[in-house]
Amino acid sequence: MTGKEVTVVTYRGIFQEVEEALGMYSDGYRDQSALIDLDGSDAKALGVETGKPVLLENGSGKVVVVAKVSEDPHPGVAFMPASPWSAQLLSGEVGGGGLLELKRFRANVSFAEGAVTSIEEIRERIGAD
Numbered sequence: 001m002t003g004k005e006v007t008v009v010t011y012r013g014i015f016q017e018v019e020e021a022l023g024m025y026s027d028g029y030r031d032q033s034a035l036i037d038l039d040g041s042d043a044k045a046l047g048v049e050t051g052k053p054v055l056l057e058n059g060s061g062k063v064v065v066v067a068k069v070s071e072d073p074h075p076g077v078a079f080m081p082a083s084p085w086s087a088q089l090l091s092g093e094v095g096g097g098g099l100l101e102l103k104r105f106r107a108n109v110s111f112a113e114g115a116v117t118s119i120e121e122i123r124e125r126i127g128a129d
Contacts, residue, residue: 003110010082033083043069055112061088
């Protein structure tokens with residue numbers, strides 16, 4: 001794997017929740033959910049700009065999302081909405097507190113060519129009907 005390993009912290013956003021209520025298969029939901037907020041210096045080192053696709057991968061899975069470059073410094077830490085896209089990278093392991101590691105995980109981020117992973121592809125991966 002090339003790229004940079006970061007700690008990804010997930011969150012729920014109000015705009016994402018509004019779009020989810022309108023439909024998980026909508027472009028708006030994808031635009032609010034399939035993204036990652038990267039530190040400016042991390043993005044620069046990767047040659048990534050806002051709006052460009054990036055590949056996130058770890059031992060649990062991989063997914064292509066859109067990069068958003070933050071003006072606030074947070075090197076080595078990235079933020080991502082809790083969504084079907086971030087769920088592709090969850091291990092299902094129980095952490096030290098006895099809870100599943102749902103809020104934070106490690107992933108390698110690298111420049112990607114191509115489109116954001118579609119919600120339909122994610123459904124196929126997990127075997128949803």
